[in-house]
Amino acid sequence: MISYLAFVRGHYPEMGFQEFYACLEAEGIEYRLIREDVQQIIFETEANPIPAAERCAFLHSIIQITDMGVIQEDRIKYLGDFPLPEIERNKSFAVRVRKIGIKEIEINSVALERMLSYQVHDRYEPTNLKTNLKHPDYLFLAILQKRSFVLGLEIWSLDRKDYAQREPGERDYFRPGAMKTDFARAIVNLSRVKSGDTFFDPFCGGAGFLLEASELGAFSIGSDLDGLAVLGAKENLLLFKNMNTSIFQGDSRFLAVKEVDAIATDPPYSIQSSTHGEKVSDLILDFLTASRKILKPGGYLVFSSPAINQPEKIVKETDFELVTLIDCIIHKSLTRRTLVLK
Numbered sequence: 001m002i003s004y005l006a007f008v009r010g011h012y013p014e015m016g017f018q019e020f021y022a023c024l025e026a027e028g029i030e031y032r033l034i035r036e037d038v039q040q041i042i043f044e045t046e047a048n049p050i051p052a053a054e055r056c057a058f059l060h061s062i063i064q065i066t067d068m069g070v071i072q073e074d075r076i077k078y079l080g081d082f083p084l085p086e087i088e089r090n091k092s093f094a095v096r097v098r099k100i101g102i103k104e105i106e107i108n109s110v111a112l113e114r115m116l117s118y119q120v121h122d123r124y125e126p127t128n129l130k131t132n133l134k135h136p137d138y139l140f141l142a143i144l145q146k147r148s149f150v151l152g153l154e155i156w157s158l159d160r161k162d163y164a165q166r167e168p169g170e171r172d173y174f175r176p177g178a179m180k181t182d183f184a185r186a187i188v189n190l191s192r193v194k195s196g197d198t199f200f201d202p203f204c205g206g207a208g209f210l211l212e213a214s215e216l217g218a219f220s221i222g223s224d225l226d227g228l229a230v231l232g233a234k235e236n237l238l239l240f241k242n243m244n245t246s247i248f249q250g251d252s253r254f255l256a257v258k259e260v261d262a263i264a265t266d267p268p269y270s271i272q273s274s275t276h277g278e279k280v281s282d283l284i285l286d287f288l289t290a291s292r293k294i295l296k297p298g299g300y301l302v303f304s305s306p307a308i309n310q311p312e313k314i315v316k317e318t319d320f321e322l323v324t325l326i327d328c329i330i331h332k333s334l335t336r337r338t339l340v341l342k
Contacts, residue, residue: 001032001044003065003082005150007098007143008039009058009158012328015338016058017041019186022340023052026192038100038145053156055189055216057163057182063141063152067119071147074107076115084123085153092132095120095140095151104146116142116151166211172239173232175206179266179304183328183336184208185215188264190302190324190340193218197261200294202252202287207233207245209264214242221257223250253286257294264302280305281314288318288341300342307337315341 008016020041024031029052031045042065043049053062068080087093095117097109107115120140121129129138142151163185164170168178179187188209193199195217201209204222210233213220222245224230230249237245250256252267267284278286284305291301301320305311307327315322320341328336 001046003034003042003044004049005063005065005143005152006041006043006049006053007060007063007141008041009060010039010100012058013039014326015183015186015328016056018324018326018340019056019058019189020052022190022192023055024049026055026189026194027052040100040143040145040150042150050156055185056158057185057189059158061141061154061157063143063150063154065150065152066123066140067151069149069151071105071107071112071144071149074105076119078119082152085155087124087127087129087138087153089127090130091127091137092130092135093117093120093124093138093140094131094133094136095142097142097144097149100143100145102146105144112142112144116140119151166208166240168206168208171206171236173206173235175229175232177269178206179208181208181212185212187266187302187304187338188212188216190338191262191264191300193262193264198259200257200260200263201265202250202255202263202291203265203267204233204247205229205266207236207247209266210237210245210247211240211242213262213264214244218244218262220245221260222247223252223255223257225249225251252283253290255290255294259296260294261296261299262301263291263295263299266304269306280309284309284311284314285317288315288320292318292320298342300340302338302340304336304338307335309337311337311339315339 029047031043034042064085069078095113139154163181166181197218199213199218199220201222210220210222324340326338
């Protein structure tokens with residue numbers, strides 16, 4: 001078993017944790033959780049975790065752990081000695097320190113990076129590894145929390161450029177209140193959809209969820225009661241050349257779909273998006289009842305609603321199992337509550 005640290009983005013860490021666990025499950029990666037801490041998941045697996053990480057929007061990086069330790073009186077005390085990742089001879093490296101939470105040590109990041117660099121250099125001495133602070137072949141990250149640190153080789157990091165291209169403001173058709181791309185991807189990931197699966201969003205709006213599911217290799221089906229939204233969604237999918245989709249105008253209470261592997265959606269809140277005269281609670285209950293008939297056994301359904309609506313109470317009126325509940329404060333008047341059902 002190899003030890004890894006998944007470093008979660010600072011905003012909405014709980015979303016990052018649950019998204020990564022869902023992606024590990026979706027990719028069939030067995031693992032053993034060691035501990036979960038501030039922005040950190042330390043786990044062991046015999047498999048390659050990168051396919052799961054590559055799906056994630058709220059993950060910063062994955063490092064293969066080489067050392068753990070604590071800092072006492074500005075000196076490093078190593079507490080763990082792990083198998084070293086293989087690297088090529090005559091390459092270069094750098095060490096970067098990422099501090100999390102409250103500062104408890106006097107030593108600054110530059111001095112700590114220098115001290116840890118000596119450790120990396122010594123352990124890789126037979127490979128003739130050289131320091132290169134600007135353009136290293138290998139980057140070692142030290143995640144420092146209070147006085148403890150985890151050091152390891154970064155094997156994957158998030159490239160946000162891809163997400164930025166699909167932000168709502170970059171699409172041909174824009175709807176007020178459209179969910180940002182990273183949230184849309186995370187919610188789709190929570191549905192455990194896999195490449196080749198059939199994915200469904202019954203409130204597809206501008207097709208944000210459909211875009212993300214298609215990027216993961218799923219066949220994406222979307223519907224919306226608003227005919228203009230359906231036309232706009234088609235424009236957006238054409239813009240990004242996502243043709244493995246089907247969109248139609250339809251009512252979420254009477255679904256014209258036979259069977260799907262996963263469902264993820266963002267029902268209207270009656271704030272910037274209309275419920276067409278329906279109470280939000282009634283709309284969600286009817287949509288859940290209809291969805292239960294088309295979702296394959298063992299499949300996941302994920303949806304969001306303002307926390308003030310207490311959507312978990314509505315779920316109790318269905319035969320869905322509530323797996324996860326995640327609250328994210330979007331702004332002072334909206335806490336988005338995401339529910340994962342099975």
